[in-house]
Amino acid sequence: MKARVAIGIDIGGTNTKLALVTNDGMLRGARSFKTQDYPDFPHYLAELTKQINELIEFKKTSSLADTPIAGIGVGAPNANWNNGCIVSPVNLKWGKVDIAHQLEAATGLPVELDNDANTAAIGEALFGVAKGVRDFVLVTLGTGVGTGIFAEGIIIRSENGKAGEGGHIVVQKDGRLCGCGGKGHLEIYASSTGVEMTAQEIFGKKVTAKEISELYKKGDALAEKVVDQTAEWLGLGLSTMAAVLNPSLFVIAGGVSQISEDFDKRVQHWLDQYAFKAIRHEARVKTTSTNQETGSVLGAAALILHSKS
Numbered sequence: 572m573k574a575r576v577a578i579g580i581d582i583g584g585t586n587t588k589l590a591l592v593t594n595d596g597m598l599r600g601a602r603s604f605k606t607q608d609y610p611d612f613p614h615y616l617a618e619l620t621k622q623i624n625e626l627i628e629f630k631k632t633s634s635l636a637d638t639p640i641a642g643i644g645v646g647a648p649n650a651n652w653n654n655g656c657i658v659s660p661v662n663l664k665w666g667k668v669d670i671a672h673q674l675e676a677a678t679g680l681p682v683e684l685d686n687d688a689n690t691a692a693i694g695e696a697l698f699g700v701a702k703g704v705r706d707f708v709l710v711t712l713g714t715g716v717g718t719g720i721f722a723e724g725i726i727i728r729s730e731n732g733k734a735g736e737g738g739h740i741v742v743q744k745d746g747r748l749c750g751c752g753g754k755g756h757l758e759i760y761a762s763s764t765g766v767e768m769t770a771q772e773i774f775g776k777k778v779t780a781k782e783i784s785e786l787y788k789k790g791d792a793l794a795e796k797v798v799d800q801t802a803e804w805l806g807l808g809l810s811t812m813a814a815v816l817n818p819s820l821f822v823i824a825g826g827v828s829q830i831s832e833d834f835d836k837r838v839q840h841w842l843d844q845y846a847f848k849a850i851r852h853e854a855r856v857k858t859t860s861t862n863q864e865t866g867s868v869l870g871a872a873a874l875i876l877h878s879k880s
């Protein structure tokens with residue numbers, strides 16, 4: 572396999588992480604800085620460009636010196652692959668920023684931008700448990716719920732660039748108020764916020780998702796109830812996706828996917844309960860094998876390494 576390398580950048584609400592990523596999934600020169608330390612987007616972009624240039628200098632002194640950089644892949648919330656823009660990301664007062672074109676102009680390298688659920692899915696396809704799987708859905712269960720869809724080997728983005736918002740399918744009529752303003756969406760049941768709302772209902776007091784995980788390990792019956800109800804809400808949501816897409820795999824990732832060791836098995840159980848009979852048992856549920864710290868950078872670089880291999 573000919574060595575190839577790309578720069579992967581994950582723009583999170585708290586930290587921006589970047590690194591050189593090789594086509595065998597190795598990270599080199601990884602670094603990060605606070606996304607919110609800058610008064611506006613131009614100042615942030617200046618810092619990001621500086622960090623990229625330092626990474627390029629580092630590469631010249633490394634074993635990758637003779638391998639040209641294929642491009643820069645960027646993953647971010649509310650990012651649109653079609654136009655290269657990030658629109659009003661949560662936690663950041665940027666408005667709409669044309670980051671892909673501005674980074675191209677600043678670095679002279681080709682840049683691809685996509686939303687972070689899509690880059691996570693592409694990362695799974697290239698380096699993770701979805702390697703070789705044509706039809707799968709990556710579901711990130713963090714402070715929100717994001718989905719990235721591969722159908723027939725292709726990531727689904729749609730003409731308007733917003734396909735794959737599986738976190739906002741309705742699982743409960745007139746249910747809990749979702750962060751988006753809608754009601755009863757999967758996100759407000761299967762995210763860490765959702766877990767805490769379910770815990771409040773079951774314990775009658777505030778219990779964090781982390782505490783639920785710890786109580787579960789000790790065999791606490793109420794914590795088990797919270798975990799199983801969360802798995803049921805998610806299994807219900809996945810059954811809707813399964814009926815539409817007939818994927819062979821759901822990859823679950825993010826903090827909530829780690830809430831219990833058997834969370835994937837519980838989700839599988841509930842998915843099979845709710846799934847359309849003809850496709851029941853066809854979709855497996857697996858927890859991501861990708862490291863949570865580095866996975867987002869790997870996925871961002873996979874945008875380049877996947878599309879130009």
Ligand SMILES: [Zn+2]
Pocket residue numbers: 738739749750751752753756758
């Ligand atoms: Zn919603």
